Amino acid sequence: MKKVLSLVLALALVLSLCVSASAEEKVTLSFFDKNSGTRTFDDPVALALMERTGVNLELVSPTGNPGEKLSLMLAALDYPDIVLMDRGSDIVNQYIEAGALVNLSEYMDLMPNVVAMYGDVLNKTRYTDGNNYYLSNWYGYDPDPVNGFIMRYDYMVDMVGKERADSAEPFTFSEMVQLLKDWKAKYPTIDGTDTIPLVIREPGSGSIHGTFAGMNGMYPYYVNEEGKIEFTVNDPKFLDAIHQMNELYREGLLDPEWTTNNGELANQKLSNNHVFGYVGAYWDTWTPSATLLAQQNADAEYLAYKVVADGMDPDKTTLAGRSSLGWDAIGITANCENIEAACKFIDYCASQEGQDLLLWGIEGQDWEFVNGVRTPIGDIVARYQADPSNTVNDTGITKWTWFVKNDVHPDDGTTCRIWFNEKDRCATYAYQNLTNSYYDSAEFATLEPAGNSIEALQYQKVIDLFDQAYPNMVNAATVEECDAIYAQLVADMDAAGAEAVEAAMSEVYVARVELWGLNK
């Protein structure tokens, strides 16, 4: 008996050694994703990705402000193997200048799928020394709709009739104002609560809300007649856009507490039954719509409508600014001890197979080929439409959006994400109504002066001045007060050195336009 026991124990010991040896062979890579929030890397897609790449991925949580974490990691040389950061932010250049990112150009032969998928994007994302230090995320031309007036469909039918509510014809701003006034007059309170005609989120930094800029045909910067860059306050249409927002505020049509509406607060308000509409991206209202559809009626859903400034050509709006060079930058850091493994991991993620895993899920479980066309299995899309957040979390599909290419599949024409292959009503209205409004914002990205310099401080000061004045212009009690704040803003920006900053940005912009062969 003792011999048997000894044999079993010895066998167990040998087996455990073998297992640990094979476990050691699996490469571990740490990955910082600024968008990952509190999500955990343990869903079916995550497990499949690790199995297919032979990489054990450790996700580094952004914990709080991702920008701050990236700065701290850079200062302490404590960055993980792979980092995903905001491509439009100066932090990318800081990482490159610090030598924190590996020169990927030297490893392109290890990433054939990256070369094939990214194509010309690699040329446009080269650093000033001609090398690629990062790969874009959400790259490629993407003429999908973005911003608009996202209105409750049942109220729209109630106020303008079904035919108009279903029509793709844009509303003029005056028409929308009247509609909001009429709704407020008809529904001053709902369930004993004061109604809010329009909710918008708190202001971002450095620009007005995309919908109001877009309905007036504005861009992130104003390009003057000489082809030079100026801040948007100098755009002749800027004050029109501000006046429109101010009118909504003065007429009591805008949520008076919009300046403190973070995403969660806005969603809470939109999920209650006393809001008519939202101004922003059409996907921002998915979660509130799901709540309302479950609690109210089958038409209690926020759908996108195009609103244009009075006298504006609807085809010249800029409601969908998207960068063909992507939103994020993903790079391998100098701390990575196994660059070859990191390159192979990246190459798999960027490949069509990797993209399908990340954005469509597991073949045979979430989707399958039917007559050569990718087809979702079962009710997965319906589940998503009913409860987007939980379905993404449970399945892992589109939970990890890395190296995403905005394109349809070249073999069957299906969309890059499973959820959008069958458009629900929300997407259908967005694609129907928010048309002819796309522009590529890549040319305007990362123009700001970099790093520790007086110009960078001046730039930040100008942005601070803008951020302070913008909500106050919108919330002004009169048009005259609004104009006075605007005049003061322009004067303050000039005093803060806006002209010098614009000159520095123009230099980069003009060179970029020439390099990319953009006809300006």
Add this chain to the structure above:
Amino acid sequence: MTALNHKAPVIKPHKVPLKRRLWDQRYLFLLMIPALVWVILICYAPMSGLYMAFTNYRPSRNGYFFDLLNAPFVGFQWFEYFFQNDFKMIMRNTMFTSLLTLLFSFPAPIMLAVFLNEVKNIKVKKFVQTASYLPYFISWVIASNIFMTFLAGNGVINDLLMGLGLIDQRILFFQNGNMFWWIIAIANTWKGIGYNAIIYLSTISGIEQQLYEAAEVDGANRVQQIFHITLPSILPTICVLLILAIGGLLNTGFEQHLLMGNNAILNYSDVLDTYSYRYGLQKGMYSYGTAVGLFKSVVSFILVMSANKITAKLNGSALF
């Protein structure tokens, strides 16, 4: 009270050789080593980074000290930019918020401690003490949310004011810069009142009971006892805490400003701490952020020394 420089009789030390004295106290020195290491590592070593304020520091793969020592020296460039641009606004916000906080939060715990001392019902006393002490343990994230919910357009405070007929239109507290300073001052006071009161309560508990008994015999009522016994007895403690409070005038708080502020009132909510955080950490302008932080430290140091001197002159009590 022992920390104060009361004119105590000077005791001349015995003339024992230094080496002998050190050897005799070797175990005490041994005990002191961990604290000494802590102070050197945590308090003094990071001060080397202050040099960053005079350079154009950019991190690289060469390591912190290499980058720091090889960064281009720019003198007072960052200080000059700060003084020429945002200094006035940031100092105004910092000082107003701090002074308002001092105005409320300094006398409040003294009053609470004195009142609590007068409460004879032990259960009530314990309850009030615990209730006032609790906010100190709540994180600013939660405390800020409480204030933002209470002061929201449809919050309890607005409901109350509307219900009482004191206002016709709801007040948007967080869109009015002037109100922000008051909100912060009240929030700071609410959060710290119980904690600070404990220090005064412990001092009060050390007052000789015979003094009160004697005062009673002399016919002093409760209010007179407070003014003639309690307050004079805790005056040295009040002085120490006042010195510390004045020294911390520029430490007006960080999280509360960051969490309760918004862009509409940024020109009121931005204080030294949030400003250096925004530029230094969020924007990665390490040198500029350090320069602003160094300026704050220097001014705080001057304030502490001045307050210490003034207090020493006024009533003979000083911290050092």
